[in-house]
Amino acid sequence: MTRTRVKFCGMTRVADAVAAAELGVDAIGMVFTPRSRRCVAIAQAKVMREAVPPFVDVVALFMDDDPVYVQSVIEAVRPDLLQFHGSETVADCTRYGRRYLKAVAMGEGADAASALSAHPRASGLLLDGHAPGAVGGSGQRFDWSRMPRRHAQPLILAGGLSSENVGDAIAAARPWGVDVASGIESSPGVKDAAKMHAFMQAVRTADRKRDEA
Numbered sequence: 001m002t003r004t005r006v007k008f009c010g011m012t013r014v015a016d017a018v019a020a021a022e023l024g025v026d027a028i029g030m031v032f033t034p035r036s037r038r039c040v041a042i043a044q045a046k047v048m049r050e051a052v053p054p055f056v057d058v059v060a061l062f063m064d065d066d067p068v069y070v071q072s073v074i075e076a077v078r079p080d081l082l083q084f085h086g087s088e089t090v091a092d093c094t095r096y097g098r099r100y101l102k103a104v105a106m107g108e109g110a111d112a113a114s115a116l117s118a119h120p121r122a123s124g125l126l127l128d129g130h131a132p133g134a135v136g137g138s139g140q141r142f143d144w145s146r147m148p149r150r151h152a153q154p155l156i157l158a159g160g161l162s163s164e165n166v167g168d169a170i171a172a173a174r175p176w177g178v179d180v181a182s183g184i185e186s187s188p189g190v191k192d193a194a195k196m197h198a199f200m201q202a203v204r205t206a207d208r209k210r211d212e213a
């Protein structure tokens, strides 16, 4: 039975994190890079972390951030996984001794295959839309046919997904998982309960269709 994994990213409010867990997400993401509109304070992140039930992973996102800061987040928030969105090398990502995801910005000309092979120690790779001049979480999609069909590690599709297009994305790219921020929000960092619900429904409908095909 197909079960596309789902991560809701850019959480800043406890109620949103709890609602996401109740909908059955596999992971929630909190963004710690100060460059993000969704950057969450460590104190608030600790409260959210405590509110998330077992079996839902908490993922901490960074983008070329100071290792001392990253370590302070790890110690305070105790995330299950790290996620790196910048130009971090394997050494940068592994220095904390934690499992991690590496994001690959799928801008024009980005070579997915070589970007993926650069991070053989990542637990998964997240292929993300890229808006020139913007950081992640911009609501920008990329051409899903550029997503490799097979890879050694789990591949997560992100960028501009919503309840309206995630079914088509799953059918086209058959990702191991999907990740969304803007498509479930009313404004950056503020999740919309109806959009979160509709997104999960759309993923499960797409999974059923894959099994029936």
Ligand SMILES: O=C(O)c1ccccc1NCC(=O)[C@H](O)[C@H](O)COP(=O)(O)O
Pocket (backbone or CB within 6 Å): 009, 010, 029, 031, 033, 035, 036, 037, 038, 039, 061, 062, 063, 085, 128, 129, 135, 136, 137, 138, 139, 140, 141, 158, 159, 160, 161, 179, 180, 181, 182, 183
């Ligand atoms: O969300 C942010 O503000 C952000 C800032 C800097 C680096 C990464 C960021 N988000 C990370 C993500 O996981 C994805 O980019 C995101 O889920 C896809 O975003 P969206 O296109 O808005 O669905």
